[in-house]
Amino acid sequence: MNKTQPDPGTWDQYMEKFIKGEIAWGSWFDHVIGWWNAKHKHDILYVFYEDMKEDPKREIRKVMKFLGKNFSEEVLDTICHHTTFKAMKQNPMANYSTVPNFVLDQTLSPFMRKGEVADWMNHFTESQNKMFDEEYEKRMKGTDLKFRTNI
Template structure:
């Protein structure tokens, strides 16, 4: 069932019915994590696919066979999606699970588990731009007439998956309660090798230089963007229209400068200061 025009709501957050049902959302909240689980948590368009690929390659010691033969949504399925129970694999290595859930829905279960959590945050200006283009190509998300219209909804938290500000702050506050590796999309870009070594230490997966080289090579954007197991070209055009925008579009830091006007940027900065005034998080807006 496509359910393309259906919207599910949980905790005041709207989610596309194409991927979620009331039953799948309930199952996600009741899911029992176990020791050894690795849970990737992100707000959409914040480096989720990148981390799924990195973890796949870490646990294959840099061998790209699995990464180039099994779709990433099977390797690291979304907890809240309707197909989760059918694709979660029980076998060698840890279960890698992905979620866009906010902390209030998932943190309680994680707090009583021994799962490891990886949270990736991305500067919200780039998230807004990337999310806008995702809306253009994903037929299961609402249409917006312009970037300006989408940006206003994004700043108000009136988009699918809810407020970026609440999502990032909520999970950042959980660092003290969870076995969490918190990293930003920008840190991964700025010094990937250093970030990769830190991640491997967190996971307890020591790597030789050759293995790190392979992981670094196969998780580069140009390589991933051509990998049909990652770039979502396996999905029907009726669901994700790559003629409108590529799923893996640019993968850079600072693309917001090509899209936000001076007025929009000033308004964004104002909202950011207001909503993040109670949080000590700092973001990299450009690598130049």
């Protein structure tokens, strides 16, 4: 296996740490639920990657409305172009390529990988997917937050 596709044992180790919240930024579940619950107290706009991939202009319009902006179609087209995965992957201001390796070693895994929806299906085993789904259902219970995992 190459560097970008760890063997299933490596994914098992990461999945266990992820579920326990023992990753660099703590619990993904706590982070997501905390901000989701804060949306009633603060102006927070949730934008989902699958929605952006499905219809970028629709999602950019949502951001424009949230910010109280009204741009022309020409400006909207320019924003759409510069916010494509391909454009951002080539942009050092977005791809972190100028960050030193001791901070973010992109030889191990690039900050921006493929930009594909549902790529997890190419990496998770059936048992890993089942483990995540069970944990997701348990931890997200009681919230109305729903994530899509494909288009």
